[in-house]
Amino acid sequence: MKVQPVGSVSLPVTVGAYPQQVTKEVNFLVVDCSSSYNALIGRPTLNSWKAVTSAYHLSVKFSTEQGVGQVHEDQLAARECYLAMLAMDEQFQAMSIEEKRVVAEPAEVLEDVSLDETNPERCTRIGADLEGKIKEDLVQFLRKNTDVCAWTHEDMPGLDPSVITHCLNVCPSSKPVRQKKRVFASERDDAIRDEVQKLITAKFIREVYYPDWLANVVMVKKANGKWRMCVDFTDLNKACPKDSYPLPRINQLVDSTAGHRLLSFTNAFFRIQPNKDE
Template identity: 55%
Template sequence: MEPLFKQRRKNQDMFFNEEDARGVKQPDNDPLVITLTIEGFNTKRILVDNGSSTDIMYLPAFQQLKLDPGRLRPFDSPLFSFSRDRVYPKGILTLKVTIGIYPKQLTHQLDFLVVDCPSSYNVIIGRPTLNRWKAATSTYCLKVRFPTEDDVGEVKGDQVLARECYQAVLAAKENHTWTIEKEKEDKVEALEAVEPVKGETAKMMRIGTTLSPEMRTKLIQFLKENLDVFAWSHEDMPDISRQVIQHELNVDPGRKPIQQRRQVFALEQSQAITDEVNKLLQAGFIREVYYPEWLANIVLVKKVNGKWRMYVDFTDLNKACPKDSFPPA
């Protein structure tokens, strides 16, 4: 049988074939989630992300491992996610990490950036560690292989845990591919604001400064002609007719309703909730109901700019209404 992937490291062949995919439930588009030994503790929910340029440990995992905060060293550069969200790490620390099972295992001191933001994972293993392990990964087989002094070692991904984490990631819209900000000379040139459109200063777009005068003129004219397609506020996003599209929840009738315990918020959070609810009411996105004992709780997450972002805790509803990636036609 021809190998699907082959890579040579230190005279050792690392390859994956169909036999390695045995036991993986197909079709498989699951992330590669593994277990590693960190500082002597078996640590689960570790995402292997070839797109991340750094290794990340989330603050809850740092606390659960009972690591000394004094081990954190300052790290001033921010991290950027794929959606350009900016996060400043709590610091960087070096931990002893072991991958594999004796004797086919590796133990290295690895540097992790500790990040305080919501995550379904405990740790992100990025390219720095994968390159140091000289590892080959296969998302099809859900395995990581790496050369050791005693032949090639491997770690299998946990498909069940990977799917649980992925569902949580989708629900919370988390970002897990992080990039360290480059030096100033490597940064993209700053953007400039164009003139106010139609005299309304609130309706302003930004375009790049590297455009030619001709292209800049054409782009500004195009934006002005298509001003109506942009949503400047909630009121600019009217609801869609049910004749066009309609969404319904396929709730399991066998599930019993769960009543969430009411949460109490601080004054600042309560004001943020009030402001956001008023916006949605004025736009007609929501309406008042008279069964508040069955409503899901509000969840507030602070954004980088200091403002609050409001979510709804649909944890119990998601359990009763699991995502169906392949609904019937």
């Protein structure tokens, strides 16, 4: 039976007991099918660990800087996990459609909170399960600092370069690329014109002549039916060297929230570099 992967994910995997342990970044293929295993380690990963496996002894040994590490299989624990998975699968299959929908819903429920009585569009969402005192203080804090939030482009009339300036690290040997102008349908043309006018009014971008680099815009349909304007910076990205210290991975960001009572998500406006707009 052939199984088509639905995607891939790269995860750090640590095996062994401290200090005889090794950590490697492993690429997993994600498949949608029933299995007795949560994950399968292939030969490329075992080779990168320099691991020696023994099916008879149900163990794996590998070399580390602190000596030889070893991992033993626990058949009893594996059998218990397998039986628990079968029980959960049977219970889920017996559920009705409404019950399955409840299970699929997120654990945290959010509620809308109006921050400006004169403008109902200025609202945000907070956790509905917050304690009374914490929820009240959080709402009062947000309402007190509504002037800090930018609700439209007009609320952000440009930033002084003395405050912050982003520079592109383009390789000097790279040749500038001017992408061929794309033709859009009338609906997308209107959306592009409106979005560009908003950015010009807010002084996010400015009109330039004879640009060295020229990138087309890409229009993406949003869930609410409106258009989101992006920029095709493929050629420009190829000319910029890769960052040796990228942003933290999402699993590190999630782990860093452990032990904290509140977690805040900020939705920021996207920006376009001033010299990349046609």
